[in-house]
Amino acid sequence: PKRYAVIGNPVEHSRSPFIHEQFGRQTGLALRYDKIKAPLDGFAGAVADFFAQGGHGLNVTVPFKEEAFALAQAHLSERARLAGAVNTLWMEQGRLHGCNTDGVGLLHDLRRLSHAPAGKNILLVGAGGAARGVAFPLLDAGCARLHIVNRTAQRAQQLRQQVAGHMPRLAASLSAGSLAEAGGPWDIVINATSSSLGQTPPDLPAGLYGPGALAYDMVYAPRPTPFMEQARRQGARQTADGLGMLVGQAAASFAIWHGVSPDMEPVLHALRQQLL
Numbered sequence: 001p002k003r004y005a006v007i008g009n010p011v012e013h014s015r016s017p018f019i020h021e022q023f024g025r026q027t028g029l030a031l032r033y034d035k036i037k038a039p040l041d042g043f044a045g046a047v048a049d050f051f052a053q054g055g056h057g058l059n060v061t062v063p064f065k066e067e068a069f070a071l072a073q074a075h076l077s078e079r080a081r082l083a084g085a086v087n088t089l090w091m092e093q094g095r096l097h098g099c100n101t102d103g104v105g106l107l108h109d110l111r112r113l114s115h116a117p118a119g120k121n122i123l124l125v126g127a128g129g130a131a132r133g134v135a136f137p138l139l140d141a142g143c144a145r146l147h148i149v150n151r152t153a154q155r156a157q158q159l160r161q162q163v164a165g166h167m168p169r170l171a172a173s174l175s176a177g178s179l180a181e182a183g184g185p186w187d188i189v190i191n192a193t194s195s196s197l198g199q200t201p202p203d204l205p206a207g208l209y210g211p212g213a214l215a216y217d218m219v220y221a222p223r224p225t226p227f228m229e230q231a232r233r234q235g236a237r238q239t240a241d242g243l244g245m246l247v248g249q250a251a252a253s254f255a256i257w258h259g260v261s262p263d264m265e266p267v268l269h270a271l272r273q274q275l276l
């Protein structure tokens with residue numbers, strides 16, 4: 001079978017092998033999908049070895065997405081270029097290609113949750129790599145307004161400028177500020193901070209959530225995250241964690257490699273069961 005892998009450090013807990021094996025079963029494609037733990041200073045070498053040994057495709061996870069971007073510099077998709085990071089690598093005619101499917105993964109999941117971003121007012125919390133990866137796709141999907149807030153307001157402004165520079169025609173719908181300036185009401189509030197890895201949610205003011213609003217945490221966990229709990233207290237109608245985004249980005253990588261779009265729903269269901 002063709003060989004694929006997720007490469008990261010740490011990588012032990014990655015769900016990608018399970019997801020891609022399920023997709024393979026579902027679509028009748030034979031594949032092998034491993035985990036590769038690359039040394040922190042040995043990413044490029046590990047990638048070269050994998051493809052030299054006949055590997056077909058790699059998913060890239062922390063902390064290597066920016067390095068993967070640099071490696072595939074000559075053949076990047078528009079999405080990867082805008083995100084400044086790569087999570088999907090493959091070879092075409094002997095050349096390394098890179099794409100970033102995290103943003104489309106989020107879009108797939110928002111649609112699945114019946115909160116397609118088109119025409120919506122969206123608050124994006126956070127201004128690191130995770131936020132950058134989804135800001136362009138959200139704007140591109142036609143949201144009415146995207147406001148970026150961050151604990152360090154200056155980083156939110158920097159991200160706004162970066163995004164606006166790449167997408168001048170959409171710059172008018174984009175603004176940025178501090179957490180305290182989050183305003184509202186919003187249709188969708190997305191947590192792209194790493195705060196859920198700790199126990200405290202980002203320090204967001206009340207009054208953010210409009211009627212029927214969705215609070216979405218890009219992190220996933222067996223139980224509702226601190227951000228999701230805060231959102232419920234503050235009146236969000238619906239909350240979701242990022243497990244669906246994980247499956248969505250995997251589905252988009254699978255489609256790049258195999259030319260077939262798998263069905264997210266059964267795999268998401270199985271993953272949720274495993275988490276509980």
Ligand code: ATR
Binds near residue numbers: 126127198200
């Ligand atoms: P990533 O690539 O996961 O986005 P990052 O670039 O380190 O990682 O960015 C982390 C993001 O989470 C930042 O927006 C950070 O805010 P600062 O720019 O002010 O550091 C945000 N963050 C982390 N912990 C947070 C917390 N407890 N409350 C609010 N924001 C937090």
